Amino acid sequence: MLVDEKTVVDSLRRVIDPDLKTDIVSLGMVKELKVEDGKVQFTLELTTPACPYNKDIEDSARKAVQSIPGVKEVDMKVTARVWSARTLGAGDSLSSVKNVIAVASGKGGVGKTTVAINLACSLARSGAKVGLVDADIYGPMIPKIVNIIQPPRIVANNKVEPARIMLGIKVMSLGLFVDENTAVIWRGPLVASAVRQLLTDAAWGDLDYLIVDLPPGTGDASLTLAQTIPLTGVVIVTTPQAAAAVIAAKALRMFRRLGIPIIGIVENMSYFVCSHCGAESRMFGNSVTEKMASELDAPLLGRIPLMPEVSTNYDKGVPIVVADPKSPASKALNEISRNIAARISILAHESKAKAEKM
Template identity: 50%
Template sequence: MVGIDQVLEKLSTVIDPDLKKDIVSMGMIKDLELNDGNLKFTLELTTPACPFNVEIEDDVRKAIGELTELKNFDMNVTAKVMEGRSLDADTGMASVKNIIGVASGKGGVGKSTVSLNLALALQQTGAKVGLLDADIYGPSIPLMLGMKDGFMEVEDNKLQPAESNGLKVVSFGFFAEQAHQAAIYRGPIISGILKQFLVDTNWSDLDYLIVDLPPGTGDIPLTLAQTIPITGILVVTTPQDVASNVAVKAIGMFEKLNVPIIGVVENMSHFICPNCDERHYIFGDGGAKKISEQFNMPFLGEIPLNSGIMSGSDVGKPIMITKPDSPSADAFRIAAKNIAAQCSILAAKLQEEMESEGSNEESAPEASTN
């Protein structure tokens, strides 16, 4: 009769394509029970947005199927997002597993639209997602979500995020007095507002917090990088050289601050003719891929140019909500899954580093005292 060791040996042949490790050593097999040839366990994926979840599940079933002595097999598939940042070092936001800053070198690349739809795509996989509109000078997320009358309450000295389409949302645009006024603040005040939105907000338990940063390399991106441990930065650009060349400066800033770069997404990548389905590269071709190759970072997706994306943002109806089966929504969904995968990879590296540091501390000789 087959034993537990044989089951685990078979399961250890299944490799997570992103993490490059077997699912047993990664602790993805939970609650394993084997009684009289009846096998039961839970496969716990590293994120509900795993791009290879179907592939991993199929590989598991195939591996178990090779154990011909089993009578029955019951597998439950769940997901638990890995912590892609050091929560021990962040007492203010210890309930947020991953913080992803969305940056661009310049304005006009559709960064806020990308941030919003990626957040919605992650939420639709079953993840718990928050969206922080960190552009204090020009907050646009409330408009894009149709939340012109949205507001945030304060309870127990904590800001309570507004909610929309399953997202927890915080934005300076919710403050009514700013509706028709330009935000004129110096850097220290701006940094203080962002810190309050980060650590003085009840984000509760989030798998991912998407932070829509203002363009450029100013106070807000710097404050984010220096205030809390973050998982990494997602860079948004458009294909033309003007945008990609400026995006390189943002990448350089975060590299100097030792903040990981999750990867790059190309917005307005191409236009698909509705009559002939032919792709037209209106703003050039390959800008984001050049950045990816230059900095050896993942190219995570390309979002087509689509009037529905733009008009939906203007009237508070994101395309992930209004047209979830469209090619544009599919593009956001692919990018979101790739981003989630990169977060899992960074989390696995962080886990290895922490385990290595722990073992080094245990093996270090004690200092002798004479």
């Protein structure tokens, strides 16, 4: 039986992206299709290398073509091109950055920086191009807890080439330019200016994801970020206690009022995992995060266990997802990064659909 391109395309239309609820042909994920003498060649371009359903989509696409009578061979190349969920305005200084993700919390001590760094590493391990901004002006921590492989330097047009850490991640932090023993005693306008410069004075180049680790609360840094560049969305980090959830909810509502999409909520220190027997203990009692997420109509992206190894590896300058990828904390963080990547693809798809209707 003679196989033609139309038959192959029709068969691939039966493959549905589980997140986007649309077939892969309509999504433009099928590229460079060639059919000759029963041999089918095409490229499957996924929406992100970190999607949790990538393997399912790959297998379904291959089976859909193999099931066509007359097909003798299937040569499917798999690539990924991250979709942008940002609405770029005129003169956007970060036009080469596809997605800017703020990581925020209502209060300190919930592990927001831990989530931000490991999210960056997890996305980079999947094959994405990633940058990381430490926007905590008063207490910049990132240069202290990751090994700097290449320091920042001045390049053309008085731009700064960001520092590099593992996995090729680009990093900007005030801690790279100020002595760690020097206290930053600045009022609001200077803080806002510093955050703006960390973002816009850096030569980021092409990035799929730029993670911005915000200071706790809803102050100058958060407002400056929201008003300086279009954001893809925000991830809110909290812990299981009711008090932490109340403050996290306030932060979420603030971003929502500013028109920033909510990517979801991450619960850190959800439970303690015994290193000897693997038993789980709820150190902070029953969690209220799921109830909060439901009330605020925000996705719960995942829960991260409390493990001493996270802290001890920080002291060595290596995030847990790199130091011990098979640990319970790493598995939770990797799942969260995949869920975030999937949410961003959904936001990008929804944004594109709205634009087409206008």
